[in-house]
Amino acid sequence: MYSHVHLAHVAKEPRTDTLAPLLTIVGGVRPDAPTFGVIQMHTTHRLTSKRELKTIYGIPYSLTHIGRLEAAGEFPKRIRLGKNRVAWYAHEIEEWIDSRPRVSATIVAAA
Numbered sequence: 001m002y003s004h005v006h007l008a009h010v011a012k013e014p015r016t017d018t019l020a021p022l023l024t025i026v027g028g029v030r031p032d033a034p035t036f037g038v039i040q041m042h043t044t045h046r047l048t049s050k051r052e053l054k055t056i057y058g059i060p061y062s063l064t065h066i067g068r069l070e071a072a073g074e075f076p077k078r079i080r081l082g083k084n085r086v087a088w089y090a091h092e093i094e095e096w097i098d099s100r101p102r103v104s105a106t107i108v109a110a111a
Contacts, residue, residue: 047079047087057093 053059053066061069069075076092 046090047081048090048093049087053088053093057097059093059097 048056050063050066053061059066066075070077076088076096078086078088081087
């Protein structure tokens with residue numbers, strides 16, 4: 001899963017504790033940072049296009065079938081980016097792939 005964490009300085013005064021050097025490297029004191037001692041964390045999610053479902057993840061389904069799976073709650077919901085553009089969160093697609101049952105060796109040998 002791709003994610004990126006941003007640390008925000010939580011005090012408006014220079015810090016003297018062990019996080020001060022790290023926070024200075026990351027970006028120093030932000031004037032809009034909260035002062036109640038909470039470190040802000042933001043996660044950046046990568047989006048996957050319908051083409052990448054096949055090329056990167058190897059999902060062989062048509063968009064029509066993916067739509068049926070979405071409606072049945074069996075595939076991650078798409079995100080509408082514009083009038084004619086949709087995408088999916090990559091981490092949700094990866095979790096969906098990981099949740100698929102694996103074919104056992106005995107079933108493969110019997111076929």
